[in-house]
Amino acid sequence: MSLAFTNSCTLTRPRSFGQKEACKKLNISNNTSLLATPNSFVNGMRVCVDIRWIGTAGRSKQLPSSSKLQMSFSPNPRYKVAVLGCTGSVGQRFIQLLEDHPWFEVVAIGASSRSAGQKYSQACRWKQSTPLPNYVKNMEIRECKASQFPDVDIVFSGLSNEVAGDIEEEFAAAGKAVFSNAKNHRMDPDVPILIPAVNANHIGLIDYQRQRRGWDKGFIVTNANCSTTAMCLGLKPILDRFGIEALIVTTMQAISGAGYPGLPSMDIIDNVVPFIGGEEPKMESESLKIFGQLEMEKIVPASIQVSAMCNRVHVLDGHTECVSLKLKTRATPDEVIHSIDHFPSFTRSLKLPSSPERDVVYTDWIDRPQPRLDRHTGNGFTVTVGRVRECSVLDIKLVLFGHNTVVGAAGGSVINAELCVSKGIIAQKAKESAYAVSHK
Ligand SMILES: NC(=O)c1ccc[n+]([C@@H]2O[C@H](COP(=O)([O-])OP(=O)(O)OC[C@H]3O[C@@H](n4cnc5c(N)ncnc54)[C@H](OP(=O)(O)O)[C@@H]3O)[C@@H](O)[C@H]2O)c1
Numbered sequence: 001m002s003l004a005f006t007n008s009c010t011l012t013r014p015r016s017f018g019q020k021e022a023c024k025k026l027n028i029s030n031n032t033s034l035l036a037t038p039n040s041f042v043n044g045m046r047v048c049v050d051i052r053w054i055g056t057a058g059r060s061k062q063l064p065s066s067s068k069l070q071m072s073f074s075p076n077p078r079y080k081v082a083v084l085g086c087t088g089s090v091g092q093r094f095i096q097l098l099e100d101h102p103w104f105e106v107v108a109i110g111a112s113s114r115s116a117g118q119k120y121s122q123a124c125r126w127k128q129s130t131p132l133p134n135y136v137k138n139m140e141i142r143e144c145k146a147s148q149f150p151d152v153d154i155v156f157s158g159l160s161n162e163v164a165g166d167i168e169e170e171f172a173a174a175g176k177a178v179f180s181n182a183k184n185h186r187m188d189p190d191v192p193i194l195i196p197a198v199n200a201n202h203i204g205l206i207d208y209q210r211q212r213r214g215w216d217k218g219f220i221v222t223n224a225n226c227s228t229t230a231m232c233l234g235l236k237p238i239l240d241r242f243g244i245e246a247l248i249v250t251t252m253q254a255i256s257g258a259g260y261p262g263l264p265s266m267d268i269i270d271n272v273v274p275f276i277g278g279e280e281p282k283m284e285s286e287s288l289k290i291f292g293q294l295e296m297e298k299i300v301p302a303s304i305q306v307s308a309m310c311n312r313v314h315v316l317d318g319h320t321e322c323v324s325l326k327l328k329t330r331a332t333p334d335e336v337i338h339s340i341d342h343f344p345s346f347t348r349s350l351k352l353p354s355s356p357e358r359d360v361v362y363t364d365w366i367d368r369p370q371p372r373l374d375r376h377t378g379n380g381f382t383v384t385v386g387r388v389r390e391c392s393v394l395d396i397k398l399v400l401f402g403h404n405t406v407v408g409a410a411g412g413s414v415i416n417a418e419l420c421v422s423k424g425i426i427a428q429k430a431k432e433s434a435y436a437v438s439h440k
Pocket residue numbers: 084085086087088089090091110111112113114115116144158159160161163164181182183224225226256257258259260261404405408409
């Protein structure tokens with residue numbers, strides 16, 4: 001995957017590598033060999049390349065700068081990845097989202113010693129609303145030891161908090177890029193809590209993390225807690241435009257947020273449980289790190305007062321959150337809505353495979369967002385904001401909604417990994433791999 005950053009790439013296969021279009025654009029013969037050397041301009045998966053053509057005598061000739069082309073590329077073959085905690089609520093979502101992923105191929109899966117040695121279809125009680133993908137049915141579950149995963153570059157972790165800390169560290173030390181959903185490493189000063197549309201520049205911490213821990217290739221990137229992710233994404237347009245001094249958030253969180261099998265039915269049917277262990281402090285601390293500024297080798301937390309009240313409700317997937325905000329610059333509800341409507345679609349601009357059309361959308365339905373109606377917006381990757389109105393205590397109040405196991409967990413990790421691939425941060429073992437290049 002180093003085309004954009006270190007290597008040059010010979011475009012030799014006209015159809016698959018887009019040479020035909022390149023030749024057409026440069027007005028040279030179709031079967032001329034082209035040598036494309038990436039220059040320093042890299043914009044996500046688009047890379048501006050200097051094209052030279054190689055004459056019959058093997059000498060190359062630099063074309064004028066006006067003939068530079070924008071090319072897009074994708075890793076070929078795909079990165080080999082593993083899913084740890086593959087049987088759980090988040091793990092299953094990984095298995096679902098990674099089916100036919102253009103950049104990532106699941107070649108290994110891991111879970112506890114209770115499941116290890118069994119085929120996935122035997123060990124897993126599949127709870128997703130799509131069929132269990134064929135690719136994983138007969139895959140054997142491994143124990144979560146790095147030595148058992150020599151064949152992967154990237155590890156997606158849906159491990160429970162009880163075990164995630166040590167296991168994820170062991171895999172990163174063994175050279176894997178680890179994308180974690182657990183709380184264990186989130187607040188480590190050298191580990192980013194990454195949400196690309198909010199704080200993509202925090203991946204700058206990875207270099208420091210590698211230096212500090214003596215890891216040459218591996219690293220850990222975490223997701224926020226699922227309710228924090230929805231809140232930070234939903235509020236980002238408002239933070240950027242008006243600044244936020246203080247906020248009070250009350251959540252109504254889905255059952256799947258508690259993992260599988262989660263709460264006993266006797267506890268949650270016909271009920272609201274006004275307690276989720278550890279959730280309120282997580283929302284209050286992680287949001288400040290996410291909204292913080294990367295300065296040199298650390299994140300300086302944002303200076304916002306945050307008060308969270310978290311409730312478990314009788315909903316399957318998706319967290320709904322009522323938020324009241326005190327803004328730094330006063331704004332009307334219309335101005336707040338305008339900031340959401342005009343929030344740039346950051347992940348889409350990077351052309352990441354999982355990026356939704358919009359990272360955040362505003363709904364003007366008077367009674368939305370609602371879990372049943374809004375959980376599939378942007379395939380679960382988009383946060384929906386609605387009911388923006390004046391608050392008689394603070395300045396503005398609103399309701400936001402995000403899918404807890406997609407954007408708030410597995411999907412968030414997948415898009416984080418896509419961002420890291422697009423920035424050339426992840427080493428790929430299959431160095432000899434070809435790069436599919438196509439003219440954009
Ligand atoms: N659910 C959400 O919406 C959500 C959102 C954001 C973050 N998270 C976080 O994501 C992580 C996973 O959550 P979840 O809801 O998917 O939990 P879960 O349904 O309870 O799944 C836990 C997974 O961890 C595995 N595991 C347990 N003990 C293990 C051990 N000793 N060694 C190796 N694997 C072990 C389990 O495998 P077995 O089946 O073999 O026991 C299972 O695959 C947690 O850290 C959670 O806080 C969850």
